[in-house]
Amino acid sequence: MSKVSCNVIRDLLPLDIDGVVSEDSKRLVEEHLEGCEECRREKEKLEQAAPVAAPDPSESGAAIKKLKKKLRRKNLFLISVFSVLVSALICGGLIYVWRSGIPASSKNISVTMEMLETRYLGADQPIWMLYFTNEEGTLLYGRKESVMTNGDVCGYVIYLMEKPFSSGEEPYTYSVGCPVPSNWEEDPDQLFYVTIVYRDTHESYYLEDYESWPSPADTVR
Numbered sequence: 001m002s003k004v005s006c007n008v009i010r011d012l013l014p015l016d017i018d019g020v021v022s023e024d025s026k027r028l029v030e031e032h033l034e035g036c037e038e039c040r041r042e043k044e045k046l047e048q049a050a051p052v053a054a055p056d057p058s059e060s061g062a063a064i065k066k067l068k069k070k071l072r073r074k075n076l077f078l079i080s081v082f083s084v085l086v087s088a089l090i091c092g093g094l095i096y097v098w099r100s101g102i103p104a105s106s107k108n109i110s111v112t113m114e115m116l117e118t119r120y121l122g123a124d125q126p127i128w129m130l131y132f133t134n135e136e137g138t139l140l141y142g143r144k145e146s147v148m149t150n151g152d153v154c155g156y157v158i159y160l161m162e163k164p165f166s167s168g169e170e171p172y173t174y175s176v177g178c179p180v181p182s183n184w185e186e187d188p189d190q191l192f193y194v195t196i197v198y199r200d201t202h203e204s205y206y207l208e209d210y211e212s213w214p215s216p217a218d219t220v221r
Ligand SMILES: [Zn+2]
Pocket: 001, 005, 006, 009, 032, 036, 038, 039
């Protein structure tokens, strides 16, 4: 066999191993290899090298598994954080409702207001007592949240609540009053109001309409 023939065969060997040569070339290579020890060894070397060069499917499988595991751990972490946040939110909400009660609906609730004798109480301002009862006559709770004064305007906002679950106290009444200008007796222009906030609506009562306010035991609705 000539050296040229060996070189041609070595050029063909990789293609032969990959199985992409024609039948004629394949036969040519086989015939040559039968009589050439050197080229046979060259082919063995190439065949041994081939699997290393190709991507190892088991290895890439392991890499994917590792990546999946990493992603799963990341997901677990995110799910845990999310669960903790949601739980905290639910607990906070429950504690809030437990302590403050649920806002009362305006349906079937009576509001009773009564002007107190301020001279008798030693107060220098008019004081009203407010009672909230449901249709069964049970007194309801309210949060007297704020008094707002702005010049001639003064008012309270009362958030009417169902009885808080945490409270063992008896329902109470609300005394509301505002500082009164000295000339109030002659000129009761100061706008005094009480706004009652229900779950579904709110309603305001004004001092100037006092004559039309419900008298004790009367009901607004
Ligand atoms: Zn050869």
